[in-house]
Amino acid sequence: MINQHTEVFLNQDWFNLVSKPNSSLFIELSYKGSKLIAGFEQKQYGFLSYLKCPKFTPYNISINHIDDNSNEYSVYAKEVHLINELKQQLKKYNRFQIKCLPTLNTVSPFLDKHTKAYYYTTCFINQSIPIEQCWNNMESATRNHILYGEKNLAIELNGTLEEVKSFITVNSYYHREGLSYALLELVFNVLKPKGLIKLFIAKKENELVSIAFFIKSGDVWYYWLNINNQDIKSRGSNAVLIWEGIKLAKLQNCHFNFDGSIVPHLEQVFKSFGSKNLAYCNIISNQHLFFKLISKY
Incomplete structure (x- = not known):
């Protein structure tokens, strides 16, 4: 079951709770002491397959760096490598969604003619x-x-x-x-x-x-x-x-996160607590024409 000292949201047990049975997909990748974990709920729309972040889940990807002594460029380069590797594995799906933690250093490797990045903010109080x-x-x-x-x-x-x-x-x-x-x-x-x-x-x-x-x-x-x-x-x-x-x-x-602060009136309430804004990225990739068309409306 869920270990008290690990993630709750990016965890197979959590996905089993909030997703339909046997619908979760987890991908784990490692590179030079850094580890990427991405979790998805698999959906089917007719013959089209797509991956999404489950509801009530604030993020579905994380990259952890074991070597804290790495310089900033080294950390960035390892994240680029891991994201590119993940992207290759996701190309077979007609659509995928990734909600990123604010701590991710880059999302640029995801971006291409099929993929867009939407930035939102959440409110946060540092530990x-x-x-x-x-x-x-x-x-x-x-x-x-x-x-x-x-x-x-x-x-x-x-x-x-x-x-x-x-x-x-x-x-x-x-x-x-x-x-x-x-x-x-x-x-x-x-x-x-x-x-x-x-x-x-x-x-x-x-x-x-x-x-x-x-x-x-x-x-x-x-x-x-x-x-x-x-x-x-x-x-x-x-x-x-x-x-x-x-x-x-x-x-x-611990830190404190006011989840849901993308809604303007909620953000105003959360900011009144002296919280800071953090930007996070929601990646949407539409590999199939059908999803490209409906995403315009």
Whole structure:
């Protein structure tokens, strides 16, 4: 199963959870002490085959360099070699998608007449920033929301799925995206014993007003999923749960990632916590004419 000291998202166990049975493909390549891992969910559209990054997964490629003493050009050259080798293996597919970690040094070897790179941003708090500085870096309005939430809401830091089941099943957005309660239960049961997932709950007068799931992958805690009560609005419910997630990351000497910050109104919220923007790349390659045509619309 998933080891506590390894990746969660770029892992066969994770793909087995969030992808259809027997649909995952993993490619591992090594070159001069550097290792590339890429994972895909395999799909079939008629006679056309394509590879994608599974839903609810922030990245599906990483390159790790064992030799930390390599100079910058050496690291770059090894990444170019590994990406070119991966690209050769992917040419037989009619379409593929790769979501890159911000730490990747280059994506240029992927690019050709069939392949485009789309850059987005995510918000991030570095592990080196002390918790006191995190608090001081926030907008005053955000601090006030947190203080209000701490005073007026009941916060649970070890929530169980059973107490939020009805809350989750009525959320239309996540259902449209394919996140069922059964899938969430599988993810929770696999990661919880390893301490790699946390469910934080905010209640107002015993009514659920907001819940947040955080997942730890490597040395990063991800703000993975959030659901709010659409009928009962409560000031500070989101902010106080995010703040608890940041404190959790700081306690374990980890980075904190606000996943989903490509959405403008979410990015504005995340930036109010004093976070920095990181750019990441989404690679789309359309090898077949059909996919080239539909990608224009």
